[in-house]
Amino acid sequence: MIDMKTITCLHCEEQFSGETPEAVQMAMLPHYKEAHKEVINTVNEEGKKEWFAEFNRRWEAAAEE
Secondary structure (H helix, E strand, O other): OOOOEEEEOOOOOOEEEEOOHHHHHHHHHHHHHHHOHHHHHHOOHHHHHHHHHHHHHHHHHOOOO
């Protein structure tokens, strides 16, 4: 059985599941490009670091399904 985790978008309530953090991030990318393009277009390096830190915190806290 493959263990998956579900992460809620950092900017809304949409959820994404995957076996690895990278898989979830790739699933989130089209969502961000459509629903949160202001985040993609305006984020600076510090903002990217904060986003990834929060994503990683949520990944570690997520229960395996």
